[in-house]
Amino acid sequence: MNSLKLKSTADGSSTIYNELLDEHYHSIHGARQESLHVFIKMGLSYFLQSNPLKNEYSILELGFGTGLNCILSLLHNFSSEKKIYYNTIEPYILNLDTIKNLNFNLSENDLIFFEKIHLLNWEKEHEVHHNFFLSKFNTDFNSFKTNDSYDIIYFDAFAPRKQPHLWTFEVFEKIFNMTKRNGILVTYCAKGQVRRDLESVGFNVERLVGPPGKREMLRAIKL
Numbered sequence: 052m053n054s055l056k057l058k059s060t061a062d063g064s065s066t067i068y069n070e071l072l073d074e075h076y077h078s079i080h081g082a083r084q085e086s087l088h089v090f091i092k093m094g095l096s097y098f099l100q101s102n103p104l105k106n107e108y109s110i111l112e113l114g115f116g117t118g119l120n121c122i123l124s125l126l127h128n129f130s131s132e133k134k135i136y137y138n139t140i141e142p143y144i145l146n147l148d149t150i151k152n153l154n155f156n157l158s159e160n161d162l163i164f165f166e167k168i169h170l171l172n173w174e175k176e177h178e179v180h181h182n183f184f185l186s187k188f189n190t191d192f193n194s195f196k197t198n199d200s201y202d203i204i205y206f207d208a209f210a211p212r213k214q215p216h217l218w219t220f221e222v223f224e225k226i227f228n229m230t231k232r233n234g235i236l237v238t239y240c241a242k243g244q245v246r247r248d249l250e251s252v253g254f255n256v257e258r259l260v261g262p263p264g265k266r267e268m269l270r271a272i273k274l
């Protein structure tokens with residue numbers, strides 16, 4: 052695993068620590084809890100409730116990583132008739148041995164889907180479940196080009212001080228142009244500069260209660 056180390060977080064779920072960056076993939080206060088709070092509760096679930104008449108929802112994730120946000124999104128929608136189209140970007144694909152050692156408190160049945168989302172080829176759309184379609188792109192966000200636009204953006208890059216080139220006005224402007232009207236962006240980060248940059252590209256930004264161990268997070272809406 053070289054510079055990547057498996058770690059356990061406060062809720063018992065795993066994360067990965069990147070030694071070179073000195074950065075964790077998730078909150079050490081609880082990886083699963085963080086993902087459930089920031090991306091599922093404040094992102095997907097909020098959007099589904101605010102747009103009940105839609106039958107299809109599209110998600111763009113910046114940073115596929117361990118696939119935690121992806122599997123939790125699939126499970127959240129598991130028995131629904133509504134379809135989710137999930138696109139995700141990752142330049143540094145984790146190897147399968149690393150993935151197999153992660154513990155996200157998933158049931159045996161959930162693990163079948165978790166393994167599947169990792170085994171599927173990149174750069175192609177796959178039906179993972181009857182209502183969940185996954186496209187993984189092995190690229191840097193700055194090189195990512197698409198004609199698609201999205202209802203929900205999961206902005207899950209490493210922290211601004213570690214990856215400043217992903218938290219710029221230009222990146223948020225590109226994302227704003229890829230976001231549908233009434234679409235939202237959610238991120239665990241609540242930095243003032245990030246909020247101001249999101250506002251200056253055109254989003255309306257709310258500060259929300261953060262996951263355990265973090266006071267605030269951000270949700271941006273394209274009105």
Ligand SMILES: C[S@@+](CC[C@H](N)C(=O)[O-])C[C@H]1O[C@@H](n2cnc3c(N)ncnc32)[C@H](O)[C@@H]1O
Nearest residue numbers: 076114115116117118119120191192207208209
């Ligand atoms: C905070 S982690 C989040 C991971 C993921 N969402 C998860 O649940 O495991 C940040 C992720 O962004 C990825 N990343 C790094 N540079 C990137 C870039 N330029 N474009 C897109 N993703 C990037 C990292 O490799 C890492 O997987």
